[in-house]
Amino acid sequence: xxxxxxxxxxxxxxxxxxxxxxxxxGFTFSTSAMNWxxxxxxxxxxxxxxxxxxxxxxxxxDSVKGRFTxxxxxxxxxxxxxxxxxxxxxxxxxxxxxxxxxxxxxxxTLVTVSS
Amino acid sequence: DIxxxxxxxxxxxxxxxRATFNCKSSQSVLYSSNNKNYLAWxxxxxxxxxxxxxxxxxxxxxxxxxxxxGSGSGTDFTLxxxxxxxxxxxxxxxxxxxxxxxxxGPGTNVDIK
Numbered sequence: 001x002x003x004x005x006x007x008x009x010x011x012x013x014x015x016x017x018x019x020x021x022x023x024x025x026g027f028t029f030s031t032s033a034m035n036w037x038x039x040x041x042x043x044x045x046x047x048x049x050x051x052x053x054x055x056x057x058x059x060x061x062d063s064v065k066g067r068f069t070x071x072x073x074x075x076x077x078x079x080x081x082x083x084x085x086x087x088x089x090x091x092x093x094x095x096x097x098x099x100x101x102x103x104x105x106x107x108x109t110l111v112t113v114s115s
Numbered sequence: 116d117i118x119x120x121x122x123x124x125x126x127x128x129x130x131x132x133r134a135t136f137n138c139k140s141s142q143s144v145l146y147s148s149n150n151k152n153y154l155a156w157x158x159x160x161x162x163x164x165x166x167x168x169x170x171x172x173x174x175x176x177x178x179x180x181x182x183x184x185g186s187g188s189g190t191d192f193t194l195x196x197x198x199x200x201x202x203x204x205x206x207x208x209x210x211x212x213x214x215x216x217x218x219x220g221p222g223t224n225v226d227i228k
Binding site for chain 1: 116153155157159164165166167170176206208210212215216217218219220221222
């Protein structure tokens with residue numbers, strides 16, 4: 001059974017940092033492109049970032065470039081999202097999402113940026 | 116960036132009736148080298164992550180009821196539910212995975228009339 005389990009969300013002040021982690025199991029992680037997708041409360045889906053199977057190629061939406069960094073550890077079957085200089089508009093549920101097109105989804109971790 | 120638009124924003128259909136909604140991309144998501152459209156449809160119910168229904172514009176995922184069908188090519192796509200069931204109440208999103216950023220449409224909210 002495919003499982004993606006996110007952790008690391010929480011309440012952080014504007015300008016602060018968080019590191020999200022996603023533990024993957026039930027599929028061959030090292031051969032799968034991975035993504036982070038977010039959803040603000042009551043809003044639609046927003047793709048945030050993607051990383052290639054090897055980790056050598058990464059992509060971001062413009063609003064997080066220079067602030068967020070996606071990475072992976074294929075030896076541990078883990079995906080990460082380092083989020084710095086957080087803003088109120090980054091508040092959302094962050095989903096770990098596997099493959100392209102995405103057909104594996106975690107349950108999400110809530111990030112709230114507020115003073 | 117490829118901008119995805121969907122219409123209508125919301126739709127109410129009687130049980131057993133057909134529901135059709137549309138998605139348009141600001142540029143083609145058809146890759147000429149393999150003649151594939153990099154367009155997917157997702158269903159999201161409240162409190163749940165999205166579920167992939169259709170990939171490559173028209174390929175139904177395993178386990179998805181055959182009342183769901185996707186069509187279209189290039190920049191214009193359609194998702195059809197041939198006979199709406201109560202469990203189909205959800206928000207439906209189109210998504211292009213042709214070129215990053217891999218954008219989603221704003222969604223169509225489907226409800227029972």
